[in-house]
Amino acid sequence: MLTFNDFKMIKTKTLYIVLVVLFYILPFKVKAQVELNYINATIVNKAGVGLEGVNILASKSKNRAVTNAEGLFRIYVQDQDILVITRLGYERAVIYVKNGTLANETIELKQWGVIDGEEDTNIALGSMPFERITGSVERITGEELNDFPTAFTREALAGRLSGLETFYNNGSPVSEVFGNSIRGQGVGQLIVDGVPSNDIVLTPAEVDDIVIAKDYGSSFMYGALGATGAMIVNSKHGLPGGRLFRFKSRTGVRTPTFLPNTMNAQNYARAYNQALINDGLMPIYTQEDIDNYANGNHPIKNPNNDYYDDLVNGIATYSHLTGDFSGGNETVQYFSHLGYYTTNGIESVGDGRKLTRLRINNNVQINLKNSGKVSVGVGGSFNRRNEPRTNANSAFNTMYNYPANALPYKINDTIFGRTQEFRTNLLADLAHSAVMEDERRDAFARIGLDLDLDEVTEGLSVNGLVGMYTLNVLSSFLDLRPHFAEPVFTENNDGTYDVGFREYRPGKIAFNFNKLGDRVDRSQFVQANLHYDRNFNENHKVIADFFYTNQKITGSQLEQNTIYRNLGVRVNYLLNNKYVLEGKLLNAPIRQLTQDERKKINYDAGVAWLLHKESFLKNADWLDFLKLRGNFGVQTRAVSQFFISENRYGGGGAGTFGVFPKPNAGAGGSNRAFTASSLVRPKQEYLSIGLDFQMFKSKVNGQINYFNIRNYDQITLPTDLYALIPSNYTPLVNYEDARRRGVDFGMSFNNKIGEFAYKIGVNAMYNVSYNTLSNNVTYPEGEEQRNVMGSQGGLIRGLKASGIFQDEAEIASAPTQLFGEVKPGDIRYVDFNNDGVIDEKDIHEIGKSPRVSIGFNYMMQYKNWSFSIHGDGVLGGSYVEQLNWNRGINDYTNDLANSWPVSNSLPRLTTLSNPNNYRTSSFWLKDAGYFNVRSIMVAYSLPQNLLKNLGMKEFSFSGSVKNPFIISSNEDRFMPDRDKGYSEHPVLKAFELGIQVSF
Template identity: 70%
Template sequence: MLTINDFTMIKTKILYLILAGLFFVLPFQVNAQEESDLSMVSATISNRTGYVLKEVHIQAFNSKNRAVTNEDGSFSIRVENEDILIISHLGYEKAVVYVKEGNLESDTIVLKQWGTIEPQEDTNIALGSLPFERITGSVERITGEELNDFPTPFVREALAGRLSGLTTSYGDASTVTESFGNGIRGQEVGQLYVDGVPAVDIVLTPAEVDDVIVAKDYGSTFMFGTLGAPGALIVNTKRGLPGERLFRITSNTGVRTPAFLPSTMNAQDYARNYNIALSNDGFSPIYTQNDINDYATGNNPVRNPNNNYYEDFVNGISTYSHVTGDFSGGNEKVQYFSHLGYYTTNGIETVGEGRKSSRIRLNNNVQIQFGDAGVVNLGVGGSFNKRNEPKLSANDAFNTMYNYPANALPYKVNDTIFTSSREFSRNLLVDLAHSSIIEDIRRDAFARVGLDLNLDKVTKGLTLKTLVGMYVLNVLTDVIEPTPHTAEPIFTLENDGTYRVSGLRNFINGEDRFQFKKLADRVDRTQFINANLSYVRNFNDNHKVIADLFFNNQKLTGSTLAQNVIFRNIGARVNYMFNQKYVLEGKLLNAPIRQLSKDEKKKVNYDAGLAWLLHKESFLKNASWLNFLKLRGNFGVQSRPVSQFFISENLYKRTNAGGNFGVDGGQTGSTGTNRIFTASNLITPKQEYLSIGLDFQMFKSKINGQLNYFNIRNYDQIISPGNLFAFLPTAYLPLINYEDSRFRGIDGNISYSNKIGNLSYKIGVNATYGVNYTTLSNDTTYPIGEEQRNVIGNNEVIRGLKAIGIFQNEAEIASAPTQLFGDVKPGDIRYLDFNNDGLIDEKDYHEIGTPSRVDFGLNYMMQYKNWSMGIHADGKVGGSYIEQLNWNRKANDYTNELANSWPVSNSLPRLTTLTNTNNYRNSSFWLKKAGYLNLRSIMVAYSLPQALLKDLGVKEFSLSASTKNPFVISYSDQRFMPSRNKGYSQHPVLRTFELGVQVSF
């Protein structure tokens, strides 16, 4: 029987086929005229700095002729009387040049370099666009072509280190569930908009992206409402160009290996050091010298195993491939773009069926212009993902490898029975190769229809833009759950000193089950509608107005949501430019939060901004080196989104179990009739945003950049006040408006591009500095004498004890102030009595360090003749962190570094098998430097010369070689510093080596 999900996918496929057919049957082909009927046009092509560009490709749409610029940057081409030229060159955005009556408008054509924004260029911001010179907020733009020099199928990863204020973190590093997160100015990205439609879970590839706008403050995100408060990523996918015919195929194949794996002890070293830990605790050793010898020699492998989990299970290479095909083109009335991508990868484990994933991605765009009345924008697509892997997640597998010592348990008792024990119950050979297997199918689909109407006949300068879109995510998960025979062996000592398996305990009789059964079914939907009535009018050169009225509504439904979520915004924006150099902007928005009272829902947020185009002032008119300089600022207050909570009784009513509602953890009885709180006293949580900045271009746009100051305040936040009402049961705490915090800082970027002979290059640096402050907190408030422990004020600090060494003997312990963190022995950490009261306790906690406050990115791109290269890196400067890697391991595995524990050296305290509250707490002893440089990617490519390709009918043919995550420079070789748990308790980040080929026709 067909389900709703099946119908959704069928409709998506039918719509895609219709559009695909439309692309290929539209009458874009125009018969070429005889050569004698054609006109010859000539021009010179250069960049904005005045350098002429050779090897530029020119394609005439109607005449079908092609040309390439020579050493002087000039070309000649035969065209029809009315024709369109498409001009393309590596490192520059494509240009469309029209031939009218057999002539070009100019004999000089200037191409725009990647990564620059022209002052008059319309730039996408919240629910609309404005000329860049009139935007009062901080925005940065990067093209999809620039992102293509990063070897990844994920746009979110390709953004790493590229733009100021934007950070990129490693999410799940497993090959089959790989994900990345982005943050803007210390906050998670509020929303991802793809062609105007919000789609948080969508997986985009750089090949389908035209550009990405990072909107960082209220000057550019305010009209998004609550979801735009933390900033937004605005992605525009590619469109066809009038006069273009392009078919591009790209294929990339690579291998991946772990960028970092821990160094842990073998069985004999672990047994030796564990005996030392027992001795330190006053216990007798449990491993005999014969045991240690057997670990080393391999005798008695069942009783004395010596496992190397990383060699046994990870000594492999993950392979992957990524193939995309792009079709684009059109005429002056209709343009189209179609993207089809296929991605497949496997895991790095070497036993069992392994982890395998494949993904098909579709994206189709059509723009149809009907006369002078307007444009219809259509988009449809989606992806189909299939994943097979053991039920044991990749993160859990690596957590087991890190925590299980090499002698934990053998993999097998014999050929039919696998081992298991109460202490170490997980057998990795079973879980990865002989146990449950998950088959996961993830399908998402999107569709959007936009209509832009020119209402000039009603009122000059009036347009209406509407957009309706839907995004659907469906995840189906099945599982096969065979159970192998498992048991814990019982050993008997033989006369010759060896051991035999004399019995089994905790035996589980396995069962082969090879039929899939349903594990989960997830369906999420996002429905979106937006309307923008825009009025654009230049009354004269001194008075220019852009006014917009907005309405948008976003509804989220799904099986993972306890209730439907609706975001509705109604607002207005007025942008006024005076004397071509002064900009004033005001915005009003009603963005209600559904759970709050009616009065709260009526409240209006506001934002005001201004911009001053300094380069147009008379006092800078003689500054020929200055192309563009804008001083801007904006200030606003916006609603903040809240976590889900319920305001009505009896939302859950069960007979067999308690209901969950109200605050997290709030439990009711079996009927679910208790009401935890009311929302009548809650007010809207808010964010206050001040942003001041400069945008600049200098020396014929060789230097581009911006510098920003920001001050973000979050207040009236809705919390469950555990410390304020500590006497109440946590399940029945009310919700209240409390807490006030600020994040202040600066961010900026600067890039320098130049051309020397055949060498063109661009160097870019960006950085963000930010500090958190708390002025009102739910945390405990400490009395006089312990003020240094309070979080009020600058709470972005590391608090702990000051360590002054390790106690060497009992005499040192007796002469030192008493430490009240348990029984202290030689080999334990010695602390400073910070408050001089003769005792070492929590009152001696104080600031001992700060986390890193500076994020930075480095980017280098160059072209030399037909060679190109891209290098990208990011990292942190300064700061510290508390290293907990070698805190009490008890019976878990030991890293090789623990062999240096006291008394071997004073770099680590004594080993212990017990909880040690003296040693394992925040202190300067564990403080490590947090700075690092992570080289994200290097790509080198070679393109065949255009002069050769022109005669072959090929527009582009290039070969590339790249690597990702080749190395990290840091103060620690024990951690992968960009994500310190990767490789230990989580799947490691992978190092990639890739070869690629790209052909365009």
């Protein structure tokens, strides 16, 4: 049954579609017959090779053509016409026909991923020709991302670009979240059409291109938030050449990539009994109990739950429908995107988890003849989520930790089971308890104005942008309270038993939703730029910008308003078309610090050398482009929230910066206020050196970079430095100093053999941190190997294991281990410092976390078929496997059946804490390397000669799979995120079919 909110969403979607149709689809007019002329031309790639199968549409005459094997085509056009040229693997081009002819009869198409030195590329607060950028940037088009079966742009970037890693933050279908990190530091700024928009849900279908700005040569002008790099997104915009309507429908199913393999009730009872015996205790499960678990005769007294089978059907359905409307003429261009997305959870009981999302994005650009342009954007998304109040991660954490005999789902038809040890009844929580409903509404609006002031001063222009982003989350829940009780069993003389119960909570029926805390966030952004671009002559060219930006963020979850204000200048000078010099100055104050600190200036300097233009390489026919570049700068780092002059008080004698909650006298101690007058701004020092290259007639494109990052004067709470002072009273100080160094590399190779065209891309990053100064304990002489300060980050420190003690004789002959009582079946360690005992002084480096991340991409096209595969992973390194550490009364994995003495793969089972076995040691180290195949897609497009008769521009079918498999030595973990499937909701693999139609 449709609810009122469903009706509102349907009304909104219907009204939007009607408005789009009325606004964009103008009535057909009867026109007089127009005389047509035919033109001949050749379409080539950058290497000058003719391209076969390119589609050409004459916008006004409505005629079509397709290039032959040499790239030639003939088409009938009007005297004043517009050619729209498209081909898979190349960016769409628009060519004007003037007086029935073309300005050039050879048309070059830009291929995805091919370097074009003169092409304007987005960087912080503007754009610049690629050859003049002194930093490391990589660009990818939205069309490239569309071969990944996802509704999330962040996920589609996985494995695509060097230095960029993608993570699974949340695996639940209704709250799926992905994260990205640039060179191990995160992504400081997400910029969408010039406006900071970190919380936006962006789909690949609405993306024109994305530029990853990795270092200060490209992200510096964003200020404190750009210190960790930036992701700069341009959403699609209309092009001259008539209207384009593109609809895409995708539907599929998802199933867990991995679920734990845990013991059933009878095996758990046997294993737990053995653990008790190992501890010198009496077993608690009788053979009768074990038999009843196996035969199911007494499901209340001896339950045998299979949570994954009982509560998870393993299938989540979803669908994603998008519609794009774009077009325009030389004066006005428009683009409108409408996306509708629905998905369900994988639980099989209750109403389950459901998400519905409606996404809208509209862009209009108006060219003011020769004086500039106006751009307007407006849109947002409407999300509605229904799910049990027990979130998906908590539900799967319970499934993993509760043994199969923990509790019966039900005592009788009306009472649900619960015990002192295990208080969560998942059947009740998922199907009969509180239900949560929330609506997430975000909206954005922006208006930009670019004015050409060339008549005032040659090369001068002014750019302005005003943007707003708002997010509202309205949450409510239906507080259904089932009847909970613990079963109590009374044995009768004949061996049967009666079932009673111990009350926990009586049931309660609720009919109305209650409101939860609502979230309201607002972000306002203003940017002004005085831009100067002047070529004084062939040898002297200058680009200069003077910037002002102001972003104010307010929200119900913030203890204070956040303001980022930047004022800066950037000057880029090109000498002799070969040498680039660039300088930047920026004031990016931190509001919480003193006025003197707010006045400090950040700086960056960059150089670039266009080597391919040098005379000593003029005969290198194999080299198309080669740029050596480098930049160095110091930038302010963002800090967490605190006030310098206002104070936050707590009732327990604790005091920290802030104003929440309101001051109160409290009970339990005196209140205290801190000041920040001695703090200086935290800073990041960044050195980046790199090469951009293109070779062999544009077939090979890539870059290689070295980066050296230092974060110092970081504001920290030095609890280890002042261990005798309670942490609530420890002042903040500028103390931490850390470095990060590494190399990232990316290269693609594209080629064409007859009708077979393909592109292979590989990328890798080596990344290591160093702890120069940190809030850690410093160990004395003889234990220096334990120190964190002065060593590399990511080192694994522990004991070296040498097997498992088999009997008391081995224990007696070995050095004494001072981690509690040692028994046969416990782990044996090596005396690292040879002092005759094994204690914490023997802790030393036993391994390293992974340092190398990799990505792989393959795309091919043969006639009307296309195929792609993408993946990423890490090489080498180790991690500490804690999966089978002491489980207490929690569930056991099936691997624990092989514990000593069955084998030496795992130490003896125990129900007690065992500090000897369950600590970091080489016994628990495992290979952390893996390769995750993220997506595979196959697509087929109908031939153009058939589409012409059908009145369509494009019709294609696709089949794809996401997260199909992982190459790894560990089968009991989802290696990209090892907690997924255990303590968190599993990541899902997807099988999808899609149709795309354009006309």
